[in-house]
Amino acid sequence: MIKKDKILIVEDEFIVAYDLKIMLTKNGFLVAGIASTTERARQLIEQKKPDWVLLDIILKGTETGIDLAQELHQKRIPFLFISANTNHTTLEAAKATQPYGFLVKPFRERDLFVMLDIARYRYAVERGHIINFAEESPKSDISIEGIVGKSASLMNVLEKVMIVAPTNTSVIIMGESGTGKERIAQAIHQHSARKDKAFVTINCAALPLNLIESELFGHEKGSFTGANQKRIGKFEQANGGTVFLDEIGELPLEAQVKLLRVLQEKEIERIGSENAIKIDVRIIAATNRNLEKEVAERRFRLDLYYRLNVFPIELPALRERKEDIEILANYFLKKFSNNVGKKMNGISENALQKLRTYHWPGNVRELEHLIERSVLLTSGHEITDISLPNAIQTNEVVNTMSGAINKMEEVERDHILKALKTSNGKVAGVGGAAEILGMPAQTLYAKIKKLGIKISYY
Template sequence: MEFSVLVVDDEKNIREGLGKALELDGYTILLAADGKKALEIINTTDVDLVIADLKMPGLSGQELLKQVSSAYPTVPVIILTGHGTIETAVEAMRDGAFDFLTKPVNLDRLSLLVKRALSNRKLVLEHRALKEEVAKIEQKQKFANIIGKSPQMKKVLEVIEQVAPTRASVLITGESGVGKELVADAIHNLSDRKERPFIKVHCAALTETLLESELFGHEKGSFTGAVATKRGRFELANSGSIFLDEIGEVNQAVQIKILRVLQEKKFERVGGEETLEVDVRIVSATNRDLKKDIQEGRFREDLFYRLNVVNVNVPPLRERKEDIALLAAAFLKEFSEENGKEIVGIDPKAKTALYNYSWPGNIRELRNCIESAVVLAKGNVITPMDLPPSVANESEGDYIKISVGITLAEAEKEIIRGTLNYAKGNKSKAAEVLGIGRKTLHRKIQEYNLVEE
């Protein structure tokens, strides 16, 4: 990404001097002698960063800052001030300046500050693009909030769209937290039964006897506590759909009754004589290996085939890592709004951590992670410090992120830092891994200010 930097100063020497210096850093430089000219440029060209003197004839730096931050809030502005005008600088910060530098400008500091401002802008733009993508996806599938662009998720969505309008039973499989319930919702909402009842039963949450009466209802007096006749979930779901979550936890007696509903659409209430008939579409889900349960005699094979007319397998998050950034952006938006915080993005280190983590709890875990990060975040960007230690650390040990755009010295520092982490602080071991002497390592640790992390 090539950045363009606009330098605004009424003093020609300063303007051109700063421009030359920044040009060496590889930026495209635009120059303006006053605020009014600067605005003309900003309104007609893509400008990524503005560096503006505070005191200028005509439109002052202050005024320029105000106009830029309201019209182009993602364009950072760095303010230059003369000596003794710190108060105005503080005011500028309040008006939305990214930072300020006092004159005479230290070019090294300027260069660093510009780099920081631009990487911040890059992050904001990236996050905005992701948010737009999320919005597009949400709009495209008004039926469900299933977010994902990986080939695996596209496949899942395709199957959902295909199978939803039919009456076929669907078994949704996948690890805990992958989104099985969302898939079930989508199937019902995309079917022509969407205006009819959609009844959900969490089969593992009920004891065996309770589950039977919950599903099929009971007659008054059929067991202690059955003080009145009660209709079951299958009756309530009549003409609609039923979602049997954790179907693998259902006992043999109930398995037989469900099988009969699937085969004949018929059942009796617990303790009842009358045979009832229902028209219910059955969607079920499990994170168990039902094939194994069949082999071991815990689950009926005939029921399995009736439930599993169509299988939707939702892959774990670690197998579709390209969805992580998109999901994180969606959750960030959701929880920023909920918590009234304006978080503009996730910094590159935190992003790498999210990417490298294996997410055993899948999307539920990612969602919780982003929620707590939003709550904990002190700034307007999520950093590794805001992430749970398990997430923040996993990426550290074996990985070192070195991207184009950093100096050789910075790269060396990263390598040493990563290796020290990997060696858990053991300097002899780190030196050995790095193939240098202990003394050299010590010197470099001092040089790079690598205190124990």
């Protein structure tokens, strides 16, 4: 947020409003006024022409901040919500007005200005001051090593990678398991000024609950039972480089609080130490969950969501980029035939057709594993058939024709159970459920535990 931006405060609690005014004025902003009702806010907007509005949801009078937010959106006046109310209904209504941030009360001064900085960046992106993806067709000649395909949806992703990579902006990568989120994160790191520094991956789903803080931030010798020597945490290992928080949606709430502090203050404390250590890391997060839904159901902190969601990149599922299936299949064929010293000429049209019509619940990772297995099992010079896991075809995931749409966790649970049945209860290794689903075995174990699935042999 540049200095001298004019901000209107719409807040009916006098103490909160006055504190906000002091914070903003002290940091060089102009306060256009304070309104405790939507009616007064409209008057000040007309008179003062604010650049931004800080907007509470519950106000005096019959109208709420959400009513005013709808008008602000129509007038293209950017705003941020400040509220203690984060229930599902309120969040959905607030989201529909397309705010540039949501600050949860109570908050610290530092939190306010981090959120304002993020909001300004998002606003600039939308207005095209940085880039406007909606007005430009993706380039078709972008190439990043290890990322294969030519579909428009993939080119759009790669264009975003090339734009955001040179910056220090936080990135969140969203997409189903197996779509290549870590590969995209690595590409961002490799095309940044941090490329010669560490790229540290943290699988949030695989962190032991009792050791999360030690794993992330380290500990001093003797700080707790079993701490026989000093440990340098992942964030400290990545100093100067990039931290990739894979499956951020699986991080427990208590750990989310600690992570938020680190992101805002850019410093850590090892367990057992009273000295803060300054760190310089770029954050890239990834998730296959709908974080907005997780926020609404109070499993993910709203302030952390907005802190991470500065530059979102959504990866398409493989079934949404079917024109890339043949390119990918031949890429993996060449890779694995070279690895095992086989001379393979290609894949038959019959086999390719089976690949094109399959639903690909495990996405690119599942395709990779299937081609690897087919190379090993093929005795000739051409793959003429592909053995697909019939137990988890498309029509078994959601029966939309009958209107029977299950909750995501129910669908995920059923999906995992079917994969376990197909693998006879085997989770890891060749032919295991993790391979069938196209995800790391550690991740699958974490999901099995979270969903309360009992592993048995079918």
